[in-house]
Amino acid sequence: xxxTQLSVFVENAPGHILAPCRALADAGxxxxxxxxxxxxxxxxxxxxxxxxxxxxxxxxxxxxxxKATEVVAVExxxxxxxxxxxxxxxxxxxxxxxxxxxxPYERAxxxxxxxxxxDPDAAIARLQTAGINLLASAELLAK
Amino acid sequence: MISRSCFSPASALDFVPRHELExxxxxxxxxxxxxxxxNVPLFRSRMKERGLAPEGILSMADIAxxxxxxxxxxxxxxxxxxxxxxxxxxxxxxxSSGTTGKPIVVSYTKADLDVWSSVVSRSFSAxxxxxxxxxxxxxxxxxxxxGLGAHYGAEKLGATVVPTSVGNTDRQIMLMSDFGTTAIxxxxxxxxxxxxxADSMGIDMRKLPLRAGIFGAEPWTEGMRQHIEANSNLxxxxxxxxxxxxxxxxxxxxxCQNGLHIFEDHFYPEIVDPESGELMPEGEEGELVxxxxxxxxxxxxxxxxxxxTAFHTxxxxxxxxxxxxxxxxxxxxxxxxxxxxxxxxxxxxxxxLAVEGTLPHYQIIxxxxxxxxxxxxxxxxxxxxxxxxxxxxxxxxxxxxxAMERVLQVRVRITLVEPRTIQRSEGKAxxxxxxxxx
Numbered sequence: 001x002x003x004t005q006l007s008v009f010v011e012n013a014p015g016h017i018l019a020p021c022r023a024l025a026d027a028g029x030x031x032x033x034x035x036x037x038x039x040x041x042x043x044x045x046x047x048x049x050x051x052x053x054x055x056x057x058x059x060x061x062x063x064x065x066x067k068a069t070e071v072v073a074v075e076x077x078x079x080x081x082x083x084x085x086x087x088x089x090x091x092x093x094x095x096x097x098x099x100x101x102x103x104p105y106e107r108a109x110x111x112x113x114x115x116x117x118x119d120p121d122a123a124i125a126r127l128q129t130a131g132i133n134l135l136a137s138a139e140l141l142a143k
Numbered sequence: 144m145i146s147r148s149c150f151s152p153a154s155a156l157d158f159v160p161r162h163e164l165e166x167x168x169x170x171x172x173x174x175x176x177x178x179x180x181x182n183v184p185l186f187r188s189r190m191k192e193r194g195l196a197p198e199g200i201l202s203m204a205d206i207a208x209x210x211x212x213x214x215x216x217x218x219x220x221x222x223x224x225x226x227x228x229x230x231x232x233x234x235x236x237x238x239s240s241g242t243t244g245k246p247i248v249v250s251y252t253k254a255d256l257d258v259w260s261s262v263v264s265r266s267f268s269a270x271x272x273x274x275x276x277x278x279x280x281x282x283x284x285x286x287x288x289x290g291l292g293a294h295y296g297a298e299k300l301g302a303t304v305v306p307t308s309v310g311n312t313d314r315q316i317m318l319m320s321d322f323g324t325t326a327i328x329x330x331x332x333x334x335x336x337x338x339x340x341a342d343s344m345g346i347d348m349r350k351l352p353l354r355a356g357i358f359g360a361e362p363w364t365e366g367m368r369q370h371i372e373a374n375s376n377l378x379x380x381x382x383x384x385x386x387x388x389x390x391x392x393x394x395x396x397x398x399c400q401n402g403l404h405i406f407e408d409h410f411y412p413e414i415v416d417p418e419s420g421e422l423m424p425e426g427e428e429g430e431l432v433x434x435x436x437x438x439x440x441x442x443x444x445x446x447x448x449x450x451x452t453a454f455h456t457x458x459x460x461x462x463x464x465x466x467x468x469x470x471x472x473x474x475x476x477x478x479x480x481x482x483x484x485x486x487x488x489x490x491x492x493x494x495x496l497a498v499e500g501t502l503p504h505y506q507i508i509x510x511x512x513x514x515x516x517x518x519x520x521x522x523x524x525x526x527x528x529x530x531x532x533x534x535x536x537x538x539x540x541x542x543x544x545x546a547m548e549r550v551l552q553v554r555v556r557i558t559l560v561e562p563r564t565i566q567r568s569e570g571k572a573x574x575x576x577x578x579x580x581x
Contacts, residue, residue, distance in 0.1 A: 007531040009524045011561050039533045041558050042524075046531070063563045065524045069531045098532050116531070
């Protein structure tokens with residue numbers, strides 16, 4: 001149930017996000033989900049792409065620093081309380097969320113949350129026990 | 144023409160006739176060479192390699208037969224390998240940064256400390272200071288030679304010493320104003336910082352009784368002198384020294400402010416071609432080489448300072464017989480001086496290697512903010528360095544900054560940058576960008 005996400009180190013300056021995106025576009029790689037974390041001097045561009053091994057190769061060949069990280073994709077109801085239900089399932093477990101981002105799904109009543117957990121296996125077990133729907137890589141990327 | 148107007152008893156030795164001085168120099172050179180040969184294996188073996196015995200030094204010209212000593216000799220014999228006296232005779236140790244992780248160590252006997260105090264006292268005297276002056280010493284006290292060196296010299300002069308050490312600038316300025324400090328010793332950039340701070344505290348430096356600033360431990364320019372003198376009421380003097388030789392007090396400007404007199408009864412100066420090591424014709428630019436003529440604990444023969452200068456060939460208007468060198472503006476190695484601390488890019492490399500295991504491309508950027516030198520090290524992010532979270536990256540920056548600070552003794556800001564963003568020329572990155580304007 002773990003999904004591989006690519007993180008790219010980018011400088012926090014105008015124009016620096018374009019280069020990696022263009023490199024992937026030129027290679028026909030689709031960006032399924034995207035988020036940007038920013039610090040003062042630099043940012044981390046995180047993305048879930050159709051073929052991460054290929055994408056990583058393309059980016060590294062162009063000189064980008066790339067890191068593959070395992071994340072968990074959670075499907076939630078796109079209504080008030082959807083997110084709270086997921087977090088509620090983790091309450092009291094001590095499982096830490098390092099970061100997360102959300103994006104809407106094709107299905108109008110659903111949204112997807114991408115989580116980076118300190119301990120993904122423990123988080124997966126807990127969420128599944130709570131009956132929360134986790135998406136496999138194929139489902140997430142199918143479009 | 145000032146002509147001897149600055150003569151004072153403390154300065155008597157600066158005015159001895161040349162032939163007397165030269166006799167004294169030869170006698171002392173013969174003694175120090177014998178002492179070094181006898182007690183320091185490195186000097187003995189190097190002299191033997193050249194078939195040279197102490198008895199072979201018959202005139203000052205013979206000094207050219209002696210082998211050079213270089214900074215790495217001090218590192219290679221760390222910590223006590225160049226000491227020429229037993230440890231029981233060593234009463235003080237100081238240390239400064241070496242070219243890599245380990246510092247270089249220097250030592251003093253009681254007699255060495257007396258010499259040091261006397262040359263610093265002569266330095267102050269040359270700047271027109273005397274008993275009754277209140278001298279604030281804002282060089283760092285500790286292993287760095289600046290603070291204690293200036294301190295003992297000022298006491299020997301009979302002045303009142305205010306040992307504030309470096310830092311806590313607002314308090315420095317308050318004391319300066321309340322005590323009526325008449326002379327300040329610090330790095331010129333620290334004084335620039337004081338001028339700025341005083342201004343924002345509503346204190347006009349020009350109205351204080353300050354009349355002399357004795358600035359050293361880093362190169363500075365005529366432009367800085369003009370700026371300092373225009374923004375305070377003091378005369379700014381350049382003092383030269385290096386811990387390997389003794390600390391501050393190797394040479395100093397007199398009131399003529401036209402070159403630095405070298406106290407050559409204790410430190411014999413030569414100017415050599417930095418490439419060939421051959422003596423330069425009198426007056427031509429080259430590397431300053433110094434021999435300690437009277438030091439006991441750690442004599443150095445023909446020490447390559449890496450500082451570029453030239454002798455003045457004319458007699459100074461002050462009447463001193465001891466020679467002058469041009470103020471030092473550049474070096475013939477890659478040493479940087481930041482807030483008076485000596486730093487080599489190789490030290491930065493050693494830290495990056497230790498923390499990371501491999502050497503990433505890096506660049507040192509020096510700037511000056513509010514009169515204070517700032518050092519930033521930009522590091523191209525490597526796979527080892529790249530963490531997927533901002534907190535992870537920030538922790539890495541902190542870890543590198545702390546490791547740098549431990550080795551360099553200077554605060555360093557680490558900035559991670561994208562791969563291949565640091566400019567290369569012919570495949571090699573330019574290691575240092577110095578944006579500190581003079």
